Amino acid sequence: MAPANLEKELLSRNLPERIQFIAEYFAGEKIVFSSSFGQEDQAITQAIASTKSNIEIFTLDTGRQFQESYELMDLTIKKYGISIQTFFPSTLAVEKLVAEKGFNSFYVSVENRKECCFVRKMEPLSRALKGAKVWITGLRAEQSENRADMPILEWDDSRQLFKINPLIDWDFSTLEKYLKDHKIPQNPLHKKGFISIGCAPCTRAISEGEHPRAGRWWWENSQKECGLHA
Known part of the structure; x- marks a missing residue:
């Protein structure tokens, strides 16, 4: 099937059907899903679990996470009876x-922040994606x-792989409804204004009317990206 037709097939389905279609179309290949336990990732995790798809789930632990994120990880694994592999940054690199440069070099400059993101996220991601044919994101x-x-x-x-974004066309109201309808566990920080949750020292709550990613690296003017999805 040509890529254009594959896109049409995915867009014509609901989330569980998209996940099932990906698993069947790429059967025999290594398919991985990267979760940071945000609302989007939790929806996809539920879909993977409900369809019993042979999709490997992994997360990147930067060593600077919120405690609430760890608690949600344990809750998610227990609720869905799944395994989630954790990739840590290189001890020597950290x-x-x-x-x-110290523990908080990322506050000094965008270059320093990207360096920290590379050590704590980009390098572990390369190991997590090794051998994968498909990378699913939220x-x-x-x-x-x-x-x-x-x-x-x-x-x-x-990276020589297909990257699939099964929620790319969803708005926030669609996501909220799916989470509510399926009683999907969420990070309690969302109710405190933390919409996009990353490392604890790099994330703050946002005010009403602010962009959803305004709380990420709030001290700098940038694209608010760490490089994972550049």
Whole structure:
């Protein structure tokens, strides 16, 4: 099936059907889903569990997470009876970064922040995606300008895999309804104004009317991206 037709097939289905279709179309290949336990990721995790799809779920633990995120991880694993593999940053790389620039170098400059993101996220992601043919993400087009034009299916030439964004066309109200209808556990920080949740020192609650990602790296003017989905 041509990529254009594959996109049409995905867009014509609901979320569980999209997940099931991906699993069947790429049967025999390694399919992975990266979760940071945000609302989008929780919806996809539920769909994977409900369809019993042979899709591996992993998460990146930067070492700077909120306690609420760890509690949600344990709750999610228990509720759905699934396994989630955790990838940690290189101990030596973190030790070198901290020794040279301190624990909070990311506040100093965008370059420093991206360096920290590389050590704590990008390098572990490379290990997590090793051997995968398909990478499923929880991206939605309305989350940021950088994601506005992302398709539901794309070929990542640098990583030599298909990247599939099954929620790319969902608005927030559709997501909220799905979470409510399926009684999906969520991070309690969402009710405290934390819409996009990342590392604890790099995330704040947002005020009414602010962009959903305004709470990420709030001290800098940037695209609010760590590089995972550049």
